[in-house]
Amino acid sequence: MKKLFSLMLAVLMVVGVLTGCSNGEKPSGEDTEKKLKIGVILVGDENEGYTYAHMVGLQQAAKANGLSDDQIIWKYSVGETQDCYDQAVDLVEQGCTAVFSNSYGHQQFMQQAASEYPDVQFVAATGDTAALSGLSNFSNAFTNVYESRYVSGIVAGMKLAELEAAGQIPAESYKDGKVLIGYVGAYPYAEVVSGFTAFFLGVKSVFENVTMEVIYTNSWFNLVAEGETANTLMADHCVIIGQHADSTGAPAAVEAALANGTVAYSVGYNVDMLEAAPNAALTSATNNWGVYYTYAFKQVVEGKKIDTNWAQGYESDAVAITKLGPNCAPGTQEAVDKAIAEIKAGTLHVFDTSTWTVNGEHLSELKIDLTGDFDTDDAEDKNAIYDGYFHESEFRSAPSFSVIIDGIFEK
C-alpha cells in the first residue's frame, strides 16, 4: 500500500509538473506577449456595492486609457487572507506590471508581495502603510470623501432649517435646546471620525443649533445592525440619520419610520439610497473611484510611478453626492453648488478651525500619527493644523482626523 501511495504521489507530481511546463498557455501571437497587463484583486464581486463602485471605476479607467478587456485580469471574492498574497503573485506571474487591491485587509499581503517583486507596482486602496513601508513600488489611495460628506451635511442642514421654520421638529428632538441628529458609524476609527465630523460641520454651516449622537455597529457592512442602530437613534428622537456603513439598512429603517409619522430623514453613503428610501433619502456621499484609477492606469501605461499617497476630492471630481431626493428643502441645489465651487476654489476648508472646538477651545495644533503606532509622540508625527484649518489626508491618504469635537457625542 505504501508503494501504491508513493506511486500515486509521484503520478500527481508528474502530472502537475508536466502540465506546469507544457501548458504555459499564453494568448497566441507575439504582440500579446508584450501587451501591458494590470491585475485587480477585489474583496467581493459586482453583487456587493463597495466592490461594484470600484469595478465601475476600474472599467472607466481601462476605457480612458485605451486598455482592452484582456489587459485587465480580475480576481473576484479574494479574502483578506494569504489568498490575497497568492493571487497577487499569480497576477505578477501572468505578466501584470501593476496590481491593485480594494480592501483595507488586503494591505499586509500586498505589501509582502510588493517587497518581493520590486519591478511591479502594488496599490492597496484605502490602506495606510505605504509611506511607512519604505517600498517605492507600494502605494495607497483614498478619496477625500470627507469633502462630499461635508456637502451632504449641507443638504441635511437645509432640511433641518426647513423643518424648524415649518415648526415640524418635535419638542423631544431638542436636547439642551439643540436639535438632535444621529449617525450610524462602522468603527471608532479615524476614517469614520473624520467622516462624521465633516458631515456634522456641513450641517452646522447651514443650521448652527445642532448636536449629534454617534453609535457604532462594529462592522463595515451589516444590514440588520445598521437598521437597528438607526431605529435606536430615532427612538432618541434624532431627526437626521447619517451613516458610514455600507448597507441600505439605515435608510430603509428611516423610510419605514417616516411612513409611520416619525420626523426623520436619511443621508447615505456609497450609493444612491432613493431605491431603498424613496421619501426619506436626501442624498448620499459617494466616491468616484474612476478618477483615481484613470490616473493610476495612465501612470502604469506610461511606465511612471504611481503617487505613494494619492488623495483627491472635488478638485478632480473624485467625490460627489448623489441625486437629491424629492424631499430636499428648496434651495438645496444652489447651496450645494456654491459649497462645491468654494471647495474647488480652495476658499472653503472643511476642517476650518474657526468652526469647531474641543472642550470649548479652538485648536491651534493637532498632531497626527505618521509612524503607524497610533500615538502622536514620535518625532515624525506632524502637526496638521496651520493656515487656519486641519489638513486632512495631506500627509497620508487615509483620513487621520480623530478627535471628537464639541457637539458630537458617542454612545
Next chain:
Amino acid sequence: MANRQPILRIRKNEERSFLSKLLIKVIFIGIALLISALFINLVTKLDPLKVYASMFRGAFSTTRRTWITIRDTALLLSIAVGLTPAFKMKFWNTGAEGQILVGGLVTAAMMIYLGDKLPSGVILLLSFVGSAIAGAIWGFIPAYFKARYNTNETLFTLMMNYVGIQIVEFFVDVWDKKQSHSVGVINATNQAGWFPSIFGQQYLLNIIIVAVLTIAVYVYIKYSKHGYEVTVTGESENTARYTGINVPNVIIRTMLLSGAICGLAGFTEVAGISHTISVKTSGGRGFTAIIAAWLAKLNPIVMIIYSFLIVFLNKGAVQIASDFNLNEYASNIISAILLFCILASEFFTNYEVIFRHKEEH
C-alpha cells in the same frame, strides 16, 4: 406458482472488484461533467470545454499554481487525516476548526515572542510540539466529558470552535499594533519560525509533514492494536467493553491524537504558508475536511484524491471567475453537481440493481 418478482430490485453487493468500483466512479464523474456542461451551456452560453480548460489552468497552468494546488491539497488532507481516528471511533469531531486555530495561535505566539531570541529551527520545533499539544487539549476537553458524562461530542466540539475563535480574536488585538485588527506578516524580515525551502521549494516541507502524517495514521488505524481498539469501539461500544477494551481510555486517547494532528495543521498553515494568524486562518477547512474524510470512507490514502478534488474545484472556481466573469455561484453549482454524482456512485458501488428478466442465482 410462478415466482413473481418486482421489475427491479436492489441488492447489496460487497464483492465488487476494485476495478469495477473504479469504473463506476469514473462513469459518474463523466455524468457529472456532462450535467455541468449542460448547465454551463444553457445558463451562460459558454463553451463548456473552454470552462473546464480554464478550471484546469487555475490549478496547474504555472509551476507556482501547481505547487499551491499541491500545498493546499496537503493542508486539507492533514485535517481530514486528523479527523480520521475520531470518526473511525464514531466520535463526531466537528471541532477541527478550533483545533487548527489554537495550533496556529501557539505557532504564531512562538514566532512573535521567540523570533529574535532563538534560531529558526528551534522555534519550528517548539511550534511543532506546542501546536500539537494545544490541538490535543482542544480534543481532550470534549473527549473527557464524553468518556466521563457521555455528553454530546458533536455539540461540544462545535462549541469549542467558538472558544478558539474568541481566543484568537483576543490575541489578534493584543498583537495588533495598528488598530487594523490584523497581526500582519510575522517576522517578515528575519523569517524566524518560517518553514525553510527544501531543494529550493517553498512548500516541500508542508508536503513531507503531511505525507508522513497520512501514512502514520493509515498504519495506526489499520495495523496497530490501538487502531483495532478504535475500530471496535466505533463498531459497537458494548462489544468493545465485552472484549475488555477500556472505552473511556480509548475515547480520550484517540481524541488527543485527532486534536493533535489538527493542531499540527494549524502549525503548517501559520509557519508554512501564511505566517500570520487571524480567525480566518482555519478558513472553514475544518468542515470541508469532513467531506474529504467521508467520501474517502475514512481511508487516509483515498483522502489524497478527494482532498485534491476539492482543492482543484476551488482553484478552478477562482479561474473561471477571472476568465469568464462567472461568479462563485456558478462554480458552487458545478462543485455541487460533481459531489452529488460522487455520492450517487457510492450507492452503485455498494448495491446492484437487478431487473426482473435477469437470471439470478
